[in-house]
Amino acid sequence: MTTHAFALRPISDDDADALRRIGGPIYTADEFPGFPCRQCLEDAAIGEELFLVSHDPFDRDSEYRSSSPIFLHRHACQPPSDRDARLPEQLTRRQLSVRAFDGDAMMIDAAVIDGTELEHSIGAFFDDPETKLLHVHNASRGCWAVTVERNAAD
Numbered sequence: 001m002t003t004h005a006f007a008l009r010p011i012s013d014d015d016a017d018a019l020r021r022i023g024g025p026i027y028t029a030d031e032f033p034g035f036p037c038r039q040c041l042e043d044a045a046i047g048e049e050l051f052l053v054s055h056d057p058f059d060r061d062s063e064y065r066s067s068s069p070i071f072l073h074r075h076a077c078q079p080p081s082d083r084d085a086r087l088p089e090q091l092t093r094r095q096l097s098v099r100a101f102d103g104d105a106m107m108i109d110a111a112v113i114d115g116t117e118l119e120h121s122i123g124a125f126f127d128d129p130e131t132k133l134l135h136v137h138n139a140s141r142g143c144w145a146v147t148v149e150r151n152a153a154d
């Protein structure tokens with residue numbers, strides 16, 4: 001998803017492929033929603049298989065740097081289109097922890113929100129010019145969900 005103000009950054013295709021090669025425990029989705037894939041940003045349909053893997057969404061060192069459990073569809077999938085102007089339901093139907101980082105990857109703000117508030121919350125965090133990007137996690141289990149970047153044109 002891209003708006004005038006921000007862009008969602010799911011796990012990169014390269015990182016997702018590398019994690020699939022390493023593999024991990026395989027889950028078969030037996031409820032919907034309940035198994036959110038962090039590449040296509042869709043909840044797996046019942047019967048679809050996913051790997052549980054550990055992903056580090058940071059691109060630089062920081063005291064906050066850590067890996068997070070995530071699901072990936074077992075077979076390669078596609079990130080959502082940049083032209084999709086809608087936040088994925090995977091995000092809007094969950095309680096989320098939104099963490100704001102500055103250019104040194106230091107956390108400068110954070111909030112637990114209802115997913116329906118995500119778009120508003122992203123805008124509020126980016127009102128602070130020090131905010132470089134946001135990490136969105138599931139509030140309850142802590143799984144990283146997506147990174148949100150300021151649009152370069154913003």
Ligand SMILES: [Zn+2]
Pocket residue numbers: 037038039040041042072073077078
């Ligand atoms: Zn997927």
